[in-house]
Amino acid sequence: MSSSFIQPYLFFGGRCEEALEFYKTAIGAETQMLMRYSDSPDPMPPGMLPEGYESKVMHASFKVGSSVILASDGCGGEESKGFRAFSLSLALPDAAATDRVFSALAEGGSVNMPLGETFWSSRFGMLQDKFGMGWMITIDPGADPKYKNA
CATH class of the missing domain: 3.30.720.110 (Signal recognition particle alu RNA binding heterodimer, srp9/1)
Incomplete structure (x- = not known):
């Protein structure tokens, strides 16, 4: 499977944008793409997002050297607990x-x-x-x- 690869996907529990800025300063990370929940072409299912998450990061990618890392604020669930x-x-x-x-x-x-x-x-x-x-x-x-x- 020569086209397969593993890519980290990090969930920041509401602090994704802050993390992207921190990594930009600390390690020279470069944000390639950022999409907020409010930018989604399809509405989120009712009750999926905590109140106030509309402006949070649904999906982002950032580059460190030649590596691309994916990131999100998550949906406020277990995936965002560290x-x-x-x-x-x-x-x-x-x-x-x-x-x-x-x-x-x-x-x-x-x-x-x-x-x-x-x-x-x-x-x-x-x-x-x-x-x-x-x-x-x-x-x-x-x-x-x-x-x-x-």
Whole structure:
């Protein structure tokens, strides 16, 4: 199945637009598309959306490097209650970029493992951002001078 691929779809429980702006600043994300519930050509089924969600994000896509991530505010249900049991892994071109992005994503969040040297990378760390998204930040193994020839 050469045309198959997995694409993350993140639900932000009413904070999608805020998350897109945060990721734009923190990691250089570029919003490619944004559609609000009020823009839908078909009306939402009665009772599907919480009151006030008409202007929330029904569907968005944003690009980080060559990766495209999909996002939404969700419909206020279980899908919007945080991120569990996975993290997004972000490989950056050098130590300076790794340090800058780690600090930016950690703002308002919590650090699970501070940036440091590991046996596989000269810079690796884990955190949870202010939206509850888990991140693993590292130097791209192909660009890591210490491990490039390992």
